[in-house]
Amino acid sequence: MSKKKNNPKHAEAVRRKSDATIEMAKLGLKLEDDIALVGFVFSHLSFSHLNYLGLTSINKLCKTYAGIDICLFSQHIIQPCLPLLCPVFGISDLMRWHHHPLITTSIGTTIEALSSNAPIIYHYAFDPEFIDKPDLEPSVLAPAFCHPRVRVIVRHESHRKLIEEEFDIQTCSVVVPDCDAEALVKLVLKEKKDGD
Amino acid sequence: MNDKENVTIVIATHNNSKTIKRALESVTKGVRPANQVVIGDNDSTDGTYEVLCDILNAEQVTIDGKTGLPPQFDGILDNIPVKIFRKRLSTIGDTINTAIRMKWQGVTIFGFIDPTSRYAPDKISQAIRVFETQPPVACIVSDCDNYHPDGRVERIFRCSFDMQRLLAKFPYDRNFLVRSQIFPKLKSGFNSQIPIRDDYDFILRISEIGLIYHIPEPLHHNFITEVSEALRQSTEQCENVVRQMTAQRRGQPNV
Numbered sequence: 001m002s003k004k005k006n007n008p009k010h011a012e013a014v015r016r017k018s019d020a021t022i023e024m025a026k027l028g029l030k031l032e033d034d035i036a037l038v039g040f041v042f043s044h045l046s047f048s049h050l051n052y053l054g055l056t057s058i059n060k061l062c063k064t065y066a067g068i069d070i071c072l073f074s075q076h077i078i079q080p081c082l083p084l085l086c087p088v089f090g091i092s093d094l095m096r097w098h099h100h101p102l103i104t105t106s107i108g109t110t111i112e113a114l115s116s117n118a119p120i121i122y123h124y125a126f127d128p129e130f131i132d133k134p135d136l137e138p139s140v141l142a143p144a145f146c147h148p149r150v151r152v153i154v155r156h157e158s159h160r161k162l163i164e165e166e167f168d169i170q171t172c173s174v175v176v177p178d179c180d181a182e183a184l185v186k187l188v189l190k191e192k193k194d195g196d
Numbered sequence: 197m198n199d200k201e202n203v204t205i206v207i208a209t210h211n212n213s214k215t216i217k218r219a220l221e222s223v224t225k226g227v228r229p230a231n232q233v234v235i236g237d238n239d240s241t242d243g244t245y246e247v248l249c250d251i252l253n254a255e256q257v258t259i260d261g262k263t264g265l266p267p268q269f270d271g272i273l274d275n276i277p278v279k280i281f282r283k284r285l286s287t288i289g290d291t292i293n294t295a296i297r298m299k300w301q302g303v304t305i306f307g308f309i310d311p312t313s314r315y316a317p318d319k320i321s322q323a324i325r326v327f328e329t330q331p332p333v334a335c336i337v338s339d340c341d342n343y344h345p346d347g348r349v350e351r352i353f354r355c356s357f358d359m360q361r362l363l364a365k366f367p368y369d370r371n372f373l374v375r376s377q378i379f380p381k382l383k384s385g386f387n388s389q390i391p392i393r394d395d396y397d398f399i400l401r402i403s404e405i406g407l408i409y410h411i412p413e414p415l416h417h418n419f420i421t422e423v424s425e426a427l428r429q430s431t432e433q434c435e436n437v438v439r440q441m442t443a444q445r446r447g448q449p450n451v
Contacts, residue, residue, distance in 0.1 A: 046360075047403075048357060048359060049356035049408065049409060127355040128353045131353050132355060155412060156413070158351070158413065162353060
């Protein structure tokens with residue numbers, strides 16, 4: 001035992017395990033929990049405000065948390081604006097997504113994600129896109145906000161008021177600015193754990 | 197001012213005598229006022245330059261036996277240095293470029309304001325916070341409140357920057373702030389050949405070298421006036437020209 005304790009590699013392993021435990025605890029998880037799988041669905045991965053900040057924070061999340069696997073889905077497979085540290089799938093692969101949570105980032109991706117088996121779809125409404133789509137019938141837009149499997153997360157307090165009044169729904173109490181993947185995953189995993 | 201930024205606000209006026217004082221005071225009296233303001237008057241005929249001289253207490257001068265207001269003047273308003281100048285009639289873009297060249301050294305952020313609009317008191321401070329926390333950001337745009345002639349105030353929600361969306365439609369206006377480092381990369385300032393919507397061209401060119409960050413708060417106020425059909429058509433034509441220039445620059449087929 002003392003031989004093991006004196007081994008510097010052992011001390012390093014203990015330190016890394018302790019760091020990983022602290023990091024996982026930030027997300028409400030334990031080191032011995034199953035690896036958490038979370039999917040993000042983007043319309044495309046090219047340069048935009050949402051994609052740049054979102055993909056940057058997803059890369060950071062992949063580096064920081066060993067116990068979380070992130071999968072990206074994109075409606076349009078084009079070269080991403082950043083080198084990615086997680087796998088990217090086409091939107092058709094959503095059909096093979098089982099009971100893991102999905103975070104969508106637009107009306108279009110939310111409607112697409114509704115055809116998957118994900119029990120809850122977290123619609124991160126980064127933009128009030130429906131304002132730009134006056135020609136679309138409310139029946140087309142409504143599922144992205146009002147479907148029983150959809151929970152809406154907003155980027156700003158003013159968007160919350162706008163969306164809640166427009167669609168007569170209750171959005172998540174947490175506001176996530178700048179597509180902060182860590183905050184989104186934390187919210188999703190906490191709700192999943194509470195649900196279990 | 198607890199930040200290290202040096203913010204210069206640039207205003208190009210043309211017949212804005214009724215609104216220029218409101219626009220100017222919004223950038224000198226905010227929570228975080230500008231470090232300096234440069235106003236270029238584009239040969240106004242409604243007394244805009246006289247209003248500016250009056251605000252800054254510029255006195256008449258005699259040059260070559262002729263007495264009149266100075267062609268340029270450095271004054272102080274609310275302890276903020278304000279430089280004004282007037283020039284022969286040209287495009288707004290040309291006037292802004294002249295103003296930028298006058299106050300270039302040491303500036304870290306340039307802000308632009310439409311002389312008919314007004315910055316919210318915290319617009320500059322919020323922009324600085326974003327610039328300092330998000331290094332790839334080159335330009336900051338925001339939502340706005342529209343003040344209608346009937347007294348109605350309308351909150352305008354805008355979508356964030358997306359390359360394809362921006363190419364399809366210009367959702368912003370001239371009230372934005374940029375990092376001064378982008379100018380060498382852009383190789384030029386505003387396009388002085390475009391009479392209207394030079395701001396659209398400028399933002400499209402910025403989007404090719406840096407991130408455009410959208411703050412979802414009404415950080416400036418636009419005062420709405422009636423737009424003639426001719427002006428609306430000219431604006432549309434200029435937007436189409438800007439899109440074609442962008443497509444050519446990017447090697448894409450014409451839009």
